[in-house]
Amino acid sequence: MTSTTANETNPSTDEGLSGTARADQFADGSKFEVDILMRITRMGLAHHWRMTTAVVATIGAAIFQLFIPRYVGQAVDHAQGLLGGGVAAGGDAHAALWTAASMIVFFSVLRGVFSMMQNYHGESIGHCIGYELRLAFYEQVQRLSFSFHDKVHTGDLITRGMLDLEGVRMFISTGVIRTLLLTVLIGGSAYFLMSTDAVLGLLALSFVPFVAWRSAVARLKLRWMWLLMQERLSVITRLMEENLTGIRVVRAFSAQKFELDQFEKASEDALGVAIQRVSVRVSNTTVMSFAFFASMVLVLWVGGLKVIDGEITVGRLAEVLTFMMLLQMPVRQIGMMVNSFARASTCGVRLFEVIDRDPRIKDRDAAPPLELKRGVLTFENVAFSFGPESPDTRVLSGVSFSVGPGETLGIVGPPGSGKSTIAHLVPRFYDVTGGRVSIDGQDIRDISLDSLRQAVSVVQQDAHLFTASIENNIAYGDPWSDGERIARANRSAQLHDYVARLPGGYETLVGERGVSLSGGQRQRLSIARGILSDPAILVFDDSTAAVDAATEQRIRVALRDGQDKRATVIISHRLGSLMHADEVLFVEAGRVVERGKHEELLALGGRYRDLYQLQSRPGIDHGVDMPGTGGEP
Amino acid sequence: MSTTGGGSHPPKAVVGSQVSQDEEMFGRAFDGQVIRRFLGFCWPYRKSLCVAIVSVLVFTASQVAIPFVILLAIDNALVEGRQDRALLEMIALIFAAVVILNYGANFLQESLVGCAAERVLIDLRRAMFTHLQRVSLSFMDRTEVGRLMSRLQSDVSALQEFLESSIFAVGDLVLLVGIVAVLLVLDWNLGLLTLSIVPVLFVMRIIWLPRAKEAFMRAREANSIANGALAEAIHGVRTVQGMVREKVNFSLYDDRARQNMLAHFRAAKFAQINVPIVDTLTGGAMAIVIVVGGNQVLGGTLDLGVMVAFIFYVQRFFDPIRSLTLQYSLMQRAMVSGQRILEVLDVKIAVEDKPDAIDMVTCEGSxxxxxxxxxxxxxxxxxxxxxxxxxxxxxxxxxxxxxxxxxxxxxxxxxxxxxxxxxxxxxxxxxxxxxxxxxxxxxxxxxxxxxxxxxxxxxxxxxxxxxxxxxxxxxxxxxxxxxxxxxxxxxxxxxxxxxxxxxxxxxxxxxxxxxxxxxxxxxxxxxxxxxxxxxxxxxxxxxxxxxxxxxxxxxxxxxxxxxxxxxxxxxxxxxxxxxxxxxxxxxxxxxxxxxxxxxxxxxxxxxxxxxxxxxxxxxxxxxx
Known part of the structure; x- marks a missing residue:
């Protein structure tokens, strides 16, 4: 069973804004639950020392626990024997009582210490695994390609990385260790009981097969419900997250009621499953307890008859019953154990689906680093499509160009023409589906990703701000750069003056909890971030759209310094940004339809010229250099 | 921490939120206020909860009755000299009846409480969500969505775990009281003697509580810091990959995850230190019963059945205490989560309709x-x-x-x-x-x-x-x-x-x-x-x-x-x-x-x- 089940059976996916949990992304990850549980257990076993201690402590705790009824039985017999037989061995009986009592205290202390070690180590192994899984998940999130992140909702990933991880982590203590404890306890009791009295022993243990059968049945049901529940919860998560993120839209449209209705519906769906889960769990655990007590009734009845018939002593019967009392708690815990199995395997499927996913974009085996000679970026007949390659789905086809140090390539075109996709292909955020992209003649698929991305910087359209100081945000690509370099990059991006005026200066916190920057300021920060590391190839992906023309002009002038060593690609819809480029490509529907210098393209009288005329209408400013533009300072 | 690149100064890099949340964690005392307000959320389910309480009582009574029935059997039908086959069979039948009653009550209590718990949680989440639709935008501007989400989710699920286990906790408490009562009724002196170990337990708890509480809170805090850093990585993944920050972030995150693990180790230590204490005291109580009770049996002043029943009860007596102890960390978490949920519910609604606000049906648009x-x-x-x-x-x-x-x-x-x-x-x-x-x-x-x-x-x-x-x-x-x-x-x-x-x-x-x-x-x-x-x-x-x-x-x-x-x-x-x-x-x-x-x-x-x-x-x- 895969995680798509719930999605398909969830009617809310068809209507409203709810639904569409991207479970189908994981459709191929069908795994057997036993594999999952074994895998978690293996992770636990890797912590040899802790695991050994935990196992020894568990076995010890169970065995010491089993000694206690033995001495209880002896004590009863001593008390009883004297009373019944009237043997005048009072001194011996007293001594025997004292012995039994001290043995009980002794074993109780041992049992306590061993239980403590069992619990502590069981839990700490869980935390060790949790730590390893966290790192693995984090690393994987960073590794997975853009195509994965495009499709999987962030809320879904967060749920997997937090809640599912918890479920897996807890399996060692609530699943493995508890199973071991129960096995030793029940097995040990069986041994003691059988050696005390075979018939009574069998009766006392008659609940075991029933409980085992019920557990197996319940586990399957519960597992299915966990899966369903997880899916329903992620719908709620998404609803809440989007609502809170878009709270201004919600308020602007006075859509609170609408949002609440949606939430209500999703909640009802989840509640239905939750209630069902409760009923499965409860009917399961209670019937197990019932079976246990029923066998106790049998023991009392048959055992009582045996006592009357003189086959066994009252002490023996008391001993058997004490054993059974001891098992009462563990039997109650079988239910929890089953639940833990179901939870761990469900959560495990969801977690490992992410962790095991092979990133589409990764280094080839032993990929050498990029050997940067001059820094010439070349696209050769590049084709690209997001889905399976076919002429219909192509976003780009037949794109070729070359740009070397000191050169600037401009790319312009209508929205959706594939401009940004070109930018994304340079640092290999996606792989081309045809042709090749190379730097200094080296296919970028043949060199290591790190070296490629260090050489290439793409200044994105939407700058992501991290909740950190402005300085940390600018130094994102090179955290070791000194303040001087950061300020220089920031000066080039024309943001320095603004930052310097903030009360906190470069230490000012930005991002979700910090000061908010305007769109233009964010883009300028993004530019500063992009140029900080002085990349050999710099791509501006419409990254000055929110910056006014005059400021952009100043940025351009500031960037001229390092330009002779750098290949620059400017993608923009504003002709003013790229009219000085050495070559301009006009892209439409994924193809280069016109190319040449600004003047040549104007002379061509094609689409570029139309656009130019559109943008040169008086009064509309698109940064086309016109008389009166407040340009260079 | 090993970060790549190296340099004379530490990297200008962090992952996750940088704002300390300590004051928030320790700001409020552990108070009855939380409990009282949550009872308000349980109020709509009072009918089924009343039935549940009755079932808990019946269930507990049957639990207490089981050793008692055994006592009856031993004293009246099995002890030498008083052996009686017919009576034994009668007692066995009574035992069977008690067991069936136990099953029914158990089923009822767990289903009712379980379902009510699920509903209360949905209600809580709904209350928070609804409230957030009305709080001032300046609050929303100031507050990270991730933090609110953690309250809507982690805190609510912490309460869920607590409510689910509270089914056992409530029964355990009643059982405790029931056992104490039966012990004292069966034999006042032996009962008091056996219970003399309880004050020792209380003293231990008083010493333990504040330290443990701190450790639990630290663990929880470390957890939310690590989770915050993960959320950030997910949201900013494109920039991370574009700027080749994977390695630096990974080592920073490693540090946070490790802190989280260590904090949890510490919390686990505090939780588990109780186990041997409780077990030792259980052994002590049983020893008292055996030595003192056994001597009384020898002296003919105590029935053997009573002694056996005492041993059973003493064993059961600590079961609820033990499980309450195990659930202590859950309760602790639930308290903290409860406070955090209340904080959300208590955010002032800045803009509210007046009671006599009119419905503006038409508007000419000025x-x-x-x-x-x-x-x-x-x-x-x-x-x-x-x-x-x-x-x-x-x-x-x-x-x-x-x-x-x-x-x-x-x-x-x-x-x-x-x-x-x-x-x-x-x-x-x-x-x-x-x-x-x-x-x-x-x-x-x-x-x-x-x-x-x-x-x-x-x-x-x-x-x-x-x-x-x-x-x-x-x-x-x-x-x-x-x-x-x-x-x-x-x-x-x-x-x-x-x-x-x-x-x-x-x-x-x-x-x-x-x-x-x-x-x-x-x-x-x-x-x-x-x-x-x-x-x-x-x-x-x-x-x-x-x-x-x-x-x-x-x-x-x-x-x-x-x-x-x-x-x-x-x-x-x-x-x-x-x-x-x-x-x-x-x-x-x-x-x-x-x-x-x-x-x-x-x-x-x-x-x-x-x-x-x-x-x-x-x-x-x-x-x-």
Whole structure:
């Protein structure tokens, strides 16, 4: 069973804004639950020392626990024997009582210490695994390609990385260790009981097969419900997250009621499953307890008859019953154990689906680093499509160009023409589906990703701000750069003056909890971030759209310094940004339809010229250099 | 921590939130307030909870009865000299009856409490979510979504674990009381002697509690820090990969995850130290029964059955204590989570309908500001004595440098915030006198950054107006010129927008948000124009769409583009929270003030005018 089940059976996916949990992304990850549980257990076993201690402590705790009824039985017999037989061995009986009592205290202390070690180590192994899984998940999130992140909702990933991880982590203590404890306890009791009295022993243990059968049945049901529940919860998560993120839209449209209705519906769906889960769990655990007590009734009845018939002593019967009392708690815990199995395997499927996913974009085996000679970026007949390659789905086809140090390539075109996709292909955020992209003649698929991305910087359209100081945000690509370099990059991006005026200066916190920057300021920060590391190839992906023309002009002038060593690609819809480029490509529907210098393209009288005329209408400013533009300072 | 690169100084890098949350964690005492308020949430389920309590009592009684039945059997039918087969069989039958009763009560208590717990949790989450729909926007602006989400999720699920286990806890407590009672009734002296170990336990707990509490809180805190860092990585993954920050982030995260693990080790130690204490005391109590009770049996002053029953009870006596101890960390977490949930529920609702607020059914579409003074922080007004009127059908542009108060002014029309002084009137009514819902029906807003929800294009356009037909939606899309590109999407209007429309360009998203405003069909439209995110093609469409959008509506536009500004009937120039110029384009140009200065500079956006330029303009405006 895969995680798509719930999605398909969830009617809310068809209507409203709810639904569409991207479970189908994981459709191929069908795994057997036993594999999952074994895998978690293996992770636990890797912590040899802790695991050994935990196992020894568990076995010890169970065995010491089993000694206690033995001495209880002896004590009863001593008390009883004297009373019944009237043997005048009072001194011996007293001594025997004292012995039994001290043995009980002794074993109780041992049992306590061993239980403590069992619990502590069981839990700490869980935390060790949790730590390893966290790192693995984090690393994987960073590794997975853009195509994965495009499709999987962030809320879904967060749920997997937090809640599912918890479920897996807890399996060692609530699943493995508890199973071991129960096995030793029940097995040990069986041994003691059988050696005390075979018939009574069998009766006392008659609940075991029933409980085992019920557990197996319940586990399957519960597992299915966990899966369903997880899916329903992620719908709620998404609803809440989007609502809170878009709270201004919600308020602007006075859509609170609408949002609440949606939430209500999703909640009802989840509640239905939750209630069902409760009923499965409860009917399961209670019937197990019932079976246990029923066998106790049998023991009392048959055992009582045996006592009357003189086959066994009252002490023996008391001993058997004490054993059974001891098992009462563990039997109650079988239910929890089953639940833990179901939870761990469900959560495990969801977690490992992410962790095991092979990133589409990764280094080839032993990929050498990029050997940067001059820094010439070349696209050769590049084709690209997001889905399976076919002429219909192509976003780009037949794109070729070359740009070397000191050169600037401009790319312009209508929205959706594939401009940004070109930018994304340079640092290999996606792989081309045809042709090749190379730097200094080296296919970028043949060199290591790190070296490629260090050489290439793409200044994105939407700058992501991290909740950190402005300085940390600018130094994102090179955290070791000194303040001087950061300020220089920031000066080039024309943001320095603004930052310097903030009360906190470069230490000012930005991002979700910090000061908010305007769109233009964010883009300028993004530019500063992009140029900080002085990349050999710099791509501006419409990254000055929110910056006014005059400021952009100043940025351009500031960037001229390092330009002779750098290949620059400017993608923009504003002709003013790229009219000085050495070559301009006009892209439409994924193809280069016109190319040449600004003047040549104007002379061509094609689409570029139309656009130019559109943008040169008086009064509309698109940064086309016109008389009166407040340009260079 | 090993980070790559190396250097003489530590990296300028962090992952996750940098703001310490300590004060929040320890600010409030562990109080009954939390419990009391949560009981309020349980109130709607009082009937089933009452039944549950009865079943808990029956269940516990049957639990207590089981050793008692065994005692009866031993003393009356099995002890030498008093052996009685018929009586044994009778007692066995009684035992069977008790067991069946036990089963029924057990089933009832667990199902009822379990279901009630699930419902209470949904109610809690709903209460928080509903409340967040009403709290002031300034609170929402200040608060990370991730933090709220952690309250809506982790804290609620911590409570869930607690409520589910509380089923056992409640029964355990009753069992405890029941056992104490039976012990004392069976044999007062032996009972008291056996229970003498209980004070020892209490003393131990008092020493243990404060330290353990601190350890648990630290663990929880470490957990939320690590989770915050993970969420950040997920949200910013594109930048992370683009800037090759994987290795640095990984080692920083490693550090956080390790701190989390260590904090949990410590918490586990505190939780487990109890186990041997409880076990030792159990052994001690049993030893007392055996030595003292055994001697009494020898002396003939105590029945053997009573002694056996005592041993059973003593064993059971510590079971509830043990499980309560094991559940202590759950309870602790639940308390903290409860406090955090209450904090959300206690956030003040800044803007509320008056009890006698009227439903504004019709609205002719006028807007008026009368001496409005407003700010977010005390003594720092963002708007000062702002007065202006917008007649029905008129379009007014608000322009001015960043921080001049334009966005705040538009937010007031929709009553996102309450003002300090003066009055904002919409359709002749003070916005504080009408219901927010009816106000919202007459005022539509298009925000600067278009926000789309996961879902189909169709659902995004019609959004709240679920009764809008497909035709209406298509009509609106056509009006703003979005129809063409929507049709080109894989499933047209039914295409799913992945990740809030990340698969669309900003311009396209902008157009969708326009269409959404058209469907909402309000008399007043407030538009915060995108600074310059839109390409020239879409720009053309948007200008046309804007005209369409404003047709027959009152418009208040935060305008950045000269084309938009010139299309407006009147222009209000804001500067430092005050209106400095007002009038049509031509008049303002002639006046030669700030507006004329900005205009001749030919900036794309007045917002982004570098501050020094603005300053010099204000200077020149003053002197000319």
């Amino acid at each position: 807007i008026e500001f009368r001496d409005v003074t407003f700010g977010y922080v005390k003594n720092q007004p963002v708007l000062r004595n702002v007065s202006f009127k917008v007649a029905p059908g008129e379009t007014v542009a608000l322009v001015g440098p960043t921080g001049s108060g334009k966005t705040s002014a538009t937010a007031l029309v929709h009553r996102f915030y309450d003002i300090w002084d003066g009055a904002v009137l919409v359709g002749g009514h003070d916005v504080r006198d009408v219901t927010q819902r009816s106000l919202g029906q007459h005022v539509a807003m298009v925000l600067q950054e278009p926000f789309l929800f996961t879902g189909t294009v169709f659902d995004n356009i019609r959004y709240r107006c679920t009764d809008a037909s497909r035709e209406t939606v298509i009509e609106a899309a056509k009006a703003v010129g979005a129809h063409e590109f929507i049709e080109k999407l894989a499933d047209g209007y039914d295409s799913i927008l992945e990740q809030r429309g990340a698969n669309l360009s900003l311009g396209q998203r902008q157009l969708l948000s326009f269409a959404r405003a058209i469907v909402a069909d309000a008399k007043i439209l407030i538009l915060d124009e995108a600074t310059a995110n839109i390409d020239s093609y879409t720009e053309m469409q948007i200008q046309t769409a804007l005209a369409k959008l404003l047709e027959g509506r009152t418009g208040l536009v935060i305008a950045h583009r000269l084309a938009t500004i010139r299309g407006c009937d009147r222009i209000i120039v804001l500067q430092d929270g005050e209106i400095c110029e007002e009038g049509p384009h031509d008049a303002l140009m002639q006046a030669g003030g700030l507006y004329a200065g900005l205009y001749t500079l030919n900036y794309a956006s007045f917002d982004d005018v570098a501050d020094d330029v603005a300053d010099s303009l204000i200077g020149t405006a003053g002197t000319t």
